[in-house]
Amino acid sequence: MGTFADATAIGADGSVTLDPQWAVGAKLHGGYLLGLLGRAALGSSSGLPHVTAISGTFLSAPEAGPARVTADPLRAGRTTAQIRTQLWQGSTLCTEAMVTLGTLDDADPWWSGLDPVDLPDEISCFRTPSQAPGGFHIPLMDVVEQHLHPEHIGFAFGSPARRGHIAGWQRLADGSDWDPLSLLVALDPVPPVSLDLGIPGWVPTIQLTAYLRRLPAPGPVRVRLSAGDITGERMDETAHAWDSKGRLVGQAIQYAAVRPPA
Template structure:
């Protein structure tokens, strides 16, 4: 397990009113490429820096090109400031090129706010998540990020690594940050992209790069590991779409996401 924290590897430092410096960690990568949720969280930190509305409520990111680990810049632009919510644009740039373009709605999450929900899938059973996901994919791609975080699969999902895909396109388990660091709204932007691709339960592949990622942050998480359900829905024309639901240790839905990714089968 890593000796650093997610807060440290996703930190940004202001260098101008709308500009921030960042350092992309080589440890938070898949096959040497930075994880998409990690990059979104990094931009999200800049989007809420020194704002009255300090929580990301929604984010939509497009990934134009994959940056390399190392120095990068984040630029933010306030599009609208409102009483209950504001909108912010953020860009991650490296070597003069835009790598990630994102739009954020930011506001304030109220602890313990009453809510109604219907039609959600059942949360995974945390007690059954005992298989730790290794730092190599089923086809041998190195996944350095799995040496930083702790992802545990239930027995059925673990078959992706132990017996091969089931064909259901579904992965269930738990997620813990390095050192048990508590999750915050901005780190939930990473949590929804922390699991291996759900397409691994259809067919083993190499890197499955995120093309677009949309996230809704629903609540501040209670302390403890998150419970995650990651599903693939459609694979066609070298593209795959997936959804992710995330619950905290108290069973509250704290985030959900959809993403479009590239994929190459066979």
């Protein structure tokens, strides 16, 4: 089992090896790809230590294997820098992201109107297997341990709750603690909320924007994913993640296609 740091390592020439473990089915995970582009941005000359915001557009699904990343600084200030990043495989532009860099700390919020999602303890929640019912393989679940709220997994037994949200615990399977880059994986959780709404099928991400709020405390994060509206085979999903101290550490919204099976 490789670590997230290993899976997002970048050579001096921008070369990368896309890791097949960080995938859902045969498709590399969107949060993983944004984490890779975030690391590319951190390698720029700004000197700022953390990704604080990232907005990615997914143009073409890359395959596991060799690829390359680029990072073009647009502005570098004392407390904020903006970097344009791209992921290429051969001559194909696969993902582009605008990244904002800054400095995060672990201070408690001055104010927050977002209470942590209420979850049973991990042992009482359902561990998401890497081999889902029906034979669908989720390699990501071998590197991320996810325990879903038992009331949110009715879709797996043919009885979706149809509430439009799914929540659970997440931790990195190798024992590493979450950091602002790896949190991008947690902020793009699986399964999609469409399953809870009784809509099976693939839900490819079109665009995803995430904000990293503070350095997470050691331990698992609790993540709540919810949908606001499904229209014209398009869906929004909003994710919030709280650390083991109950503080918001990241939030994201994505726009995704909904593709039910024929």
